[in-house]
Amino acid sequence: MAEPVAAAAAAGEAPATVGQAVIPLVNRLQDIVARLDGASAAAAGLELPQVAAIGGQSSGKSSVLEALVGRDFLPRGPDICTRRPLVLQLVRHSAPEEWGEFLHAPGRRFHDFEQIKREIQSETDKEAGGNKGVSDKQIRLKIFSPNVLDITLVDLPGITRVPVGDQPSDIESRIRSMIMQYIKHPSCIILAVTPANADLANSDALQLAKLADPDGSRTIGVITKLDIMDRGTDARNFLLGNVIPLKLGYVGVVNRSQEDINFNRSIKDALAFEEKFFSTLPAYHGLAHCCGVTQLAKKLNTILLKHITYMLPGLKSRINAQLVAVAKEHAAYGDTAESTSGQGVKLLNILRKYCEAFSSMVEGKNKVSTDELSGGARIHYIFQSIFVKSLEEVDPCKSITDEDIRTAIQNSDGPKGPMFLPEASLPFEILVRRQISRLLDPSLQCANFIYDELVKMDYINTSHPSFVGGHKVVELAKQDILPPKAPTSVMIPKDVTAISSEIQLTSERSQKSSAIFARDATRGAISDQGSQPDVDTAVDVSYSILALGVLDTPFLLYHDSWSENTGTSAAGRNQRAHSLVAGSSSSKSVPRAHSLDNLLSIIQLKEPPVMLKPSENQPAQDPTEIAIVKLLIKSYYDIVRKSIEDAVPKAIMHFLTLEEFPLEVEKVEKGYSLAEFATGLPNIHGLSNGDPSNIYGSLPNFSPKKTSHLDQHASVASYNSTSYLDANAISVAAPSLSNLAVCTEIAGLQEPIHIQLPTGAKERCCGWKFKRFRDHEQFCQPLASNGVLQ
Numbered sequence: 001m002a003e004p005v006a007a008a009a010a011a012g013e014a015p016a017t018v019g020q021a022v023i024p025l026v027n028r029l030q031d032i033v034a035r036l037d038g039a040s041a042a043a044a045g046l047e048l049p050q051v052a053a054i055g056g057q058s059s060g061k062s063s064v065l066e067a068l069v070g071r072d073f074l075p076r077g078p079d080i081c082t083r084r085p086l087v088l089q090l091v092r093h094s095a096p097e098e099w100g101e102f103l104h105a106p107g108r109r110f111h112d113f114e115q116i117k118r119e120i121q122s123e124t125d126k127e128a129g130g131n132k133g134v135s136d137k138q139i140r141l142k143i144f145s146p147n148v149l150d151i152t153l154v155d156l157p158g159i160t161r162v163p164v165g166d167q168p169s170d171i172e173s174r175i176r177s178m179i180m181q182y183i184k185h186p187s188c189i190i191l192a193v194t195p196a197n198a199d200l201a202n203s204d205a206l207q208l209a210k211l212a213d214p215d216g217s218r219t220i221g222v223i224t225k226l227d228i229m230d231r232g233t234d235a236r237n238f239l240l241g242n243v244i245p246l247k248l249g250y251v252g253v254v255n256r257s258q259e260d261i262n263f264n265r266s267i268k269d270a271l272a273f274e275e276k277f278f279s280t281l282p283a284y285h286g287l288a289h290c291c292g293v294t295q296l297a298k299k300l301n302t303i304l305l306k307h308i309t310y311m312l313p314g315l316k317s318r319i320n321a322q323l324v325a326v327a328k329e330h331a332a333y334g335d336t337a338e339s340t341s342g343q344g345v346k347l348l349n350i351l352r353k354y355c356e357a358f359s360s361m362v363e364g365k366n367k368v369s370t371d372e373l374s375g376g377a378r379i380h381y382i383f384q385s386i387f388v389k390s391l392e393e394v395d396p397c398k399s400i401t402d403e404d405i406r407t408a409i410q411n412s413d414g415p416k417g418p419m420f421l422p423e424a425s426l427p428f429e430i431l432v433r434r435q436i437s438r439l440l441d442p443s444l445q446c447a448n449f450i451y452d453e454l455v456k457m458d459y460i461n462t463s464h465p466s467f468v469g470g471h472k473v474v475e476l477a478k479q480d481i482l483p484p485k486a487p488t489s490v491m492i493p494k495d496v497t498a499i500s501s502e503i504q505l506t507s508e509r510s511q512k513s514s515a516i517f518a519r520d521a522t523r524g525a526i527s528d529q530g531s532q533p534d535v536d537t538a539v540d541v542s543y544s545i546l547a548l549g550v551l552d553t554p555f556l557l558y559h560d561s562w563s564e565n566t567g568t569s570a571a572g573r574n575q576r577a578h579s580l581v582a583g584s585s586s587s588k589s590v591p592r593a594h595s596l597d598n599l600l601s602i603i604q605l606k607e608p609p610v611m612l613k614p615s616e617n618q619p620a621q622d623p624t625e626i627a628i629v630k631l632l633i634k635s636y637y638d639i640v641r642k643s644i645e646d647a648v649p650k651a652i653m654h655f656l657t658l659e660e661f662p663l664e665v666e667k668v669e670k671g672y673s674l675a676e677f678a679t680g681l682p683n684i685h686g687l688s689n690g691d692p693s694n695i696y697g698s699l700p701n702f703s704p705k706k707t708s709h710l711d712q713h714a715s716v717a718s719y720n721s722t723s724y725l726d727a728n729a730i731s732v733a734a735p736s737l738s739n740l741a742v743c744t745e746i747a748g749l750q751e752p753i754h755i756q757l758p759t760g761a762k763e764r765c766c767g768w769k770f771k772r773f774r775d776h777e778q779f780c781q782p783l784a785s786n787g788v789l790q
């Protein structure tokens with residue numbers, strides 16, 4: 001094996017000794033910090049010292065790192081080779097064997113360095129593809145050897161300008177920013193690798209290094225390929241820092257050429273060649289301190305040690321600060337619980353605290369920021385300034401033209417044509433549904449903004465006091481239209497109450513809708529009957545009964561003039577009304593009775609066009625009708641909008657703050673000390689020995705006297721989440737009850753819960769927790785009436 005230069009350096013002067021004390025420590029820290037992602041480590045200020053080789057493509061970065069390691073294990077060649085950052089951690093150990101370990105293959109030792117090379121290549125292909133693609137995902141490799149210094153080296157992809165293979169068009173900027181991610185940290189020592197056979201003054205490596213390290217305090221210039229410079233030229237001036245000065249100076253190296261690699265020339269031979277090169281070429285006489293890989297290793301170690309010594313105090317204080325913060329957080333979780341159930345209780349406690357903290361944040365009880373809106377204020381902003389404002393801006397009649405209304409009216413006339421008196425309710429329903437459905441998207445968006453919860457829209461309540469239904473709308477419409485027409489009268493269905501009562505037989509939601517409707521419709525009928533003339537007199541608009549859902553809930557339309565014209569009886573109407581309510585779509589196909597004979601006698605007409613526009617020849621639509629429909633839409637839409645503006649935020653807030661986190665029924669199998677038990681239970685309101693009043697005093701509707709027979713040693717601790725509607729858990733703790741079987745039964749649960757103290761459970765407690773009691777009395781009563789606890 002070749003004489004490893006790093007090892008030679010290690011055997012050198014003072015720095016190696018210091019390194020043995022400091023660098024292994026940093027390497028151990030590297031291992032710990034490696035478990036954090038880069039961003040977290042950066043956020044915690046824990047970037048650790050490392051050495052990154054940067055430079056143009058094929059400048060010789062991998063060759064330099066290999067020479068430092070003293071082993072041949074990195075993919076090298078004239079084409080792009082390094083396509084993923086390779087974090088190479090050198091670990092010096094005393095055993096003679098050498099091997100490599102990859103982070104992605106834990107526990108597997110690679111003793112064959114050729115295999116390490118292949119593994120790097122295949123891992124690169126896995127992530128960056130086989131066709132020259134580049135990825136910023138690291139490969140982490142550890143080399144264990146007695147011949148290396150503990151040091152972390154990073155081999156980065158070379159800067160390239162022209163995209164080849166699968167490389168994206170912005171490959172140059174991508175690689176530059178990838179490199180910057182490493183070298184921007186003050187903890188990083190930069191090896192700026194520049195080939196001597198290219199224009200040194202335009203070195204990509206030096207340019208990038210200058211950006212990251214403007215004062216040059218952590219950049220070492222490395223000049224490669226001195227052996228293949230143009231005849232008659234040399235890099236002496238450069239190495240002396242006369243061209244581009246660098247505080248830490250330059251080191252010139254001669255690595256193996258491609259031919260050397262092809263012929264498997266050993267590193268040892270390469271080092272011998274390098275030494276001969278510098279000693280024979282007069283241009284480099286007197287520059288021994290900055291020529292050769294050995295010098296580079298020494299320089300690197302000296303600088304790295306200084307750097308680590310400089311960085312460690314700050315690093316230590318940052319780690320200490322983190323440690324204190326974590327210890328504080330850890331202490332906040334309470335004592336360590338050994339048992340599984342104890343850990344469960346602890347976890348519940350943490351979740352409870354989280355929920356409470358979350359609620360406090362939403363409710364603005366946390367410390368209030370003076371800089372910006374936060375927590376509930378942001379939610380309020382979304383509700384008011386985004387959601388409500390957007391809804392207010394919507395014109396209910398937007399996108400409904402008079403033409404649309406005319407079409408809807410004609411459609412609602414069906415085959416009867418305009419010979420019957422028009423009515424506004426059906427077109428209104430159709431159009432208002434369409435308009436109201438526009439409220440759905442913003443409502444869902446609002447919910448999405450805050451919490452991914454269900455948005456529920458209420459039914460259309462035409463009995464709303466603000467809704468200008470019935471004859472009111474006619475009057476209003478006529479005021480809007482010129483010239484004013486004769487006063488209108490409204491026909492009231494005689495059996496409206498009967499119909500309404502049938503509506504109540506339908507589905508739950510329909511029941512709700514129709515019940516409200518029936519009440520108001522009946523009221524309306526009575527008052528209208530009192531104020532209106534005979535129903536047989538001229539009718540302008542029929543009174544329609546609506547109980548319809550906004551989107552797809554059932555609705556009912558009862559149209560008196562239809563029943564009169566078809567001769568349907570009141571009973572038939574009721575039946576139809578009922579069936580209409582039962583299905584949302586059935587209303588769309590209101591049956592118009594045709595016997596088979598009638599159908600057969602119908603004269604066959606030619607097919608209507610696919611799309612039917614309202615006929616131009618039709619007599620002009622009464623503007624009153626259009627105005628009525630518009631007014632109905634505006635009025636109803638306004639009500640629904642207001643209701644939605646109110647209901648959606650409420651619904652969201654309900655799910656956001658009042659939903660308890662799922663407290664599962666949990667049997668605390670093993671006993672706990674009273675203290676453990678108390679800590680494990682969130683916010684126990686009272687826990688005492690022999691004085692239950694302390695406990696129950698905090699529970700509403702729970703009288704202490706009910707527990708008067710409680711054994712003097714027994715205590716019942718109940719948890720009542722005062723911020724919520726329900727008590728979430730009850731726990732029974734019975735310390736010092738080795739001779740007592742505590743049995744209790746909790747109402748409202750499927751299974752009675754029995755609490756049996758473990759034998760000899762002196763000074764121990766046991767308990768159960770379970771979720772969601774709707775009523776304190778429910779569980780308090782049986783507690784008091786049951787066996788031992790009475």
Ligand SMILES: Nc1nc2c(ncn2[C@@H]2O[C@H](COP(=O)(O)OP(=O)(O)OP(=O)(O)O)[C@@H](O)[C@H]2O)c(=O)[nH]1
Pocket residue numbers: 055056057058059060061062063064075076077078079080081082083156157158159224225226227228253254255256257258259261
């Ligand atoms: N003659 C000579 N050839 C060298 C020297 N250094 C590197 N090379 C050759 O240059 C080519 C590229 O070397 P690498 O070490 O792969 O360069 P790199 O910068 O790591 O390449 P990428 O990772 O692909 O950007 C190889 O063929 C090396 O043999 C040197 O000092 N002298």
